[in-house]
Amino acid sequence: MEKAPWERSSAVRVVPPVQPRKLAKVPFVELADGRLRGVVSSGSDMARVYVSSFEAGSHDFGCSTNNNRPCGGLSGYPCKHLHALADEAVKQYGLDRVARYLRVEVGEDGDLVGAMGGSRAKAPAAAVFSRFLRHLSYLEVPGTAEPLPEMDWFPAFGAVR
Amino acid sequence: MLAVQLGELLDGAPEGVGAALDVIAGFDEALARGLGRLGEDGSLQALAGALAGSPLGPVAAEAAEKIAIGGLGDERLTAMAAGRSAVFGAVHDALLARLDGALGRERIAWEDGPAGEPAAANLLSGCRSWLGELAIAGWRGVDHDLVSASDPVVEALLAEPRLRRLAVLLDGFAAELRASSPVATMERLPVRRWADLWARALLLARGAGSTVPAGTVSGRLLILGAEVHEHATAVQVRVHGILEGGDGPRLVRAGVAAAKVDTITGPAVWNLLGDHPALLAALAEHRGLDVQDMPVAGGGDLVWDDGRANAGEPADPFATARVRLAEASAPAVPPLERHPVRIAEPVLLEGYTVKDGKLELDGHSIELDLDRLPPSGPLTPQLVAASTSCIGLVRWDDRWRVQPLAVQATVRKKPVEAHNGDWAQGPTDPKVVKAEARSGDVVAVLRERAGRLLRK
Numbered sequence: 001m002e003k004a005p006w007e008r009s010s011a012v013r014v015v016p017p018v019q020p021r022k023l024a025k026v027p028f029v030e031l032a033d034g035r036l037r038g039v040v041s042s043g044s045d046m047a048r049v050y051v052s053s054f055e056a057g058s059h060d061f062g063c064s065t066n067n068n069r070p071c072g073g074l075s076g077y078p079c080k081h082l083h084a085l086a087d088e089a090v091k092q093y094g095l096d097r098v099a100r101y102l103r104v105e106v107g108e109d110g111d112l113v114g115a116m117g118g119s120r121a122k123a124p125a126a127a128v129f130s131r132f133l134r135h136l137s138y139l140e141v142p143g144t145a146e147p148l149p150e151m152d153w154f155p156a157f158g159a160v161r
Numbered sequence: 162m163l164a165v166q167l168g169e170l171l172d173g174a175p176e177g178v179g180a181a182l183d184v185i186a187g188f189d190e191a192l193a194r195g196l197g198r199l200g201e202d203g204s205l206q207a208l209a210g211a212l213a214g215s216p217l218g219p220v221a222a223e224a225a226e227k228i229a230i231g232g233l234g235d236e237r238l239t240a241m242a243a244g245r246s247a248v249f250g251a252v253h254d255a256l257l258a259r260l261d262g263a264l265g266r267e268r269i270a271w272e273d274g275p276a277g278e279p280a281a282a283n284l285l286s287g288c289r290s291w292l293g294e295l296a297i298a299g300w301r302g303v304d305h306d307l308v309s310a311s312d313p314v315v316e317a318l319l320a321e322p323r324l325r326r327l328a329v330l331l332d333g334f335a336a337e338l339r340a341s342s343p344v345a346t347m348e349r350l351p352v353r354r355w356a357d358l359w360a361r362a363l364l365l366a367r368g369a370g371s372t373v374p375a376g377t378v379s380g381r382l383l384i385l386g387a388e389v390h391e392h393a394t395a396v397q398v399r400v401h402g403i404l405e406g407g408d409g410p411r412l413v414r415a416g417v418a419a420a421k422v423d424t425i426t427g428p429a430v431w432n433l434l435g436d437h438p439a440l441l442a443a444l445a446e447h448r449g450l451d452v453q454d455m456p457v458a459g460g461g462d463l464v465w466d467d468g469r470a471n472a473g474e475p476a477d478p479f480a481t482a483r484v485r486l487a488e489a490s491a492p493a494v495p496p497l498e499r500h501p502v503r504i505a506e507p508v509l510l511e512g513y514t515v516k517d518g519k520l521e522l523d524g525h526s527i528e529l530d531l532d533r534l535p536p537s538g539p540l541t542p543q544l545v546a547a548s549t550s551c552i553g554l555v556r557w558d559d560r561w562r563v564q565p566l567a568v569q570a571t572v573r574k575k576p577v578e579a580h581n582g583d584w585a586q587g588p589t590d591p592k593v594v595k596a597e598a599r600s601g602d603v604v605a606v607l608r609e610r611a612g613r614l615l616r617k
């Protein structure tokens with residue numbers, strides 16, 4: 001089989017681009033470890049955040065505070081934090097990528113949460129919260145003017161405009 | 162770059178390049194399957210064979226034998242990574258010699274400078290053991306747990322400024338593997354790319370590449386253009402320019418970088434580089450820079466210290482390219498960096514037409530790298546297609562291409578000019594300003610969250 005150039009290229013895009021979005025409500029979203037997971041700011045208490053996630057495949061969901069207290073808004077259906085997480089994930093990654101990751105068949109209305117029929121389950125909050133703190137810690141890493149020649153493998157790929 | 166020079170560049174692959182790339186491709190396939198399950202695969206021996214007669218030959222041959230029977234020690238993996246890098250080094254040299262020959266560009270010879278102190282041995286060995294696990298598992302064996310094992314390694318590396326190169330490389334690599342996990346479900350793999358990243362990381366984790374500045378330079382820096390590099394957690398702006406003064410005009414590069422997160426992207430990345438106001442002003446306002454005693458690394462890269470630079474008189478990059486580029490000499494390439502991905506030679510192209518993503522000049526045609534137009538600047542594929550003059554970088558990635566840094570075009574019968582660095586002090590296009598306002602100041606939001614949550 002003739003190899004396509006992608007396999008024989010050094011500086012190709014592997015991770016699809018993410019779109020910029022407002023971060024105030026949902027500062028952190030990721031598709032990792034078989035979940036759509038993220039951190040949602042509390043509407044009332046600036047120091048509190050909720051850790052919310054949907055599991056791929058089963059579509060089970062969970063939401064709790066960063067101190068592991070269950071979210072009061074959670075019943076048999078996803079709470080407002082989970083809705084916010086799903087909305088922002090769609091803005092960041094696009095509906096297709098999120099739906100593919102979670103293995104959801106989304107109808108023509110584009111309603112991701114409505115197309116999932118999972119139930120409430122315990123989800124690991126501590127690991128997600130520590131991923132978020134690590135995410136934030138990048139903003140405290142000082143800049144550098146040392147040449148970084150390895151960035152030649154990571155060109156800034158053009159956004160679709 | 163004249164049509165005849167373009168013709169010379171594109172006149173077939175330099176001798177030996179095809180065979181060398183085949184040997185590398187064999188090794189890369191073995192790495193994709195995992196060096197822990199080589200079976201009858203002879204591609205490591207073939208790679209070692211290609212090095213017979215070089216100082217690395219015997220070491221690589223022994224490593225290939227031992228790895229084939231399950232001896233996957235750190236030193237043997239490093240020997241294979243070094244072997245692969247040496248073969249790519251030879252490919253790089255052949256390609257760059259072709260390009261320099263076509264351009265008539267004189268390149269300064271490499272001189273060994275003082276090596277930097279090896280930093281934090283324990284961090285480097287942690288790094289090598291993760292890279293070893295990757296090699297044993299192969300890309301197809303990579304899952305979430307194996308990727309997550311890199312988290313503490315990268316975190317520790319980021320806290321050590323002397324290991325920033327390795328930290329940034331490993332972090333970008335791990336993020337790709339994370340996004341691709343479980344890799345076994347992927348239809349196609351970027352085998353050359355991942356082997357490149359693995360091999361370079363392993364060499365850096367051996368302490369290679371730590372150098373100290375070779376000296377300082379002073380003079381007038383005339384900017385040709387800027388390119389932007391970015392992965393989820395890092396951004397680098399690399400400026401290409403011509404330094405006047407001392408030994409005649411010479412090409413130099415300067416990179417400034419910042420850590421970031423994936424949601425900071427597009428024009429917002431310039432906000433992270435505010436520590437370099439003179440450089441950003443020179444980019445945005447098309448000015449020259451007067452530099453005084455600026456440290457310079459062996460490969461001709463300025464180690465940018467914004468306090469030693471002043472944005473000076475206006476200097477049009479196209480005028481610089483037209484008047485100064487042909488006579489400028491080029492810096493040496495540091496031995497470790499000899500890989501085709503590093504080739505990025507500034508050229509000026511004029512009087513061409515653009516058709517189907519290709520630039521055509523008097524019967525010669527070269528592909529334009531339109532994927533590399535950064536979202537943090539005003540260049541678009543449409544603008545490049547409408548252009549007739551271009552400052553670009555000649556690059557090679559399985560074939561020659563030109564990456565535009567700046568173009569002059571005619572749009573609706575009016576002359577238009579755009580440079581990658583035009584938005585260094587903020588976007589100038591009202592549509593982009595409005596889009597930026599919609600997502601708000603993402604850097605400020607995350608800094609606020611960090612201030613509230615990180616120190617508790």
Ligand SMILES: [Zn+2]
Pocket residue numbers: 050052063064071072073074079080081082
């Ligand atoms: Zn909730």
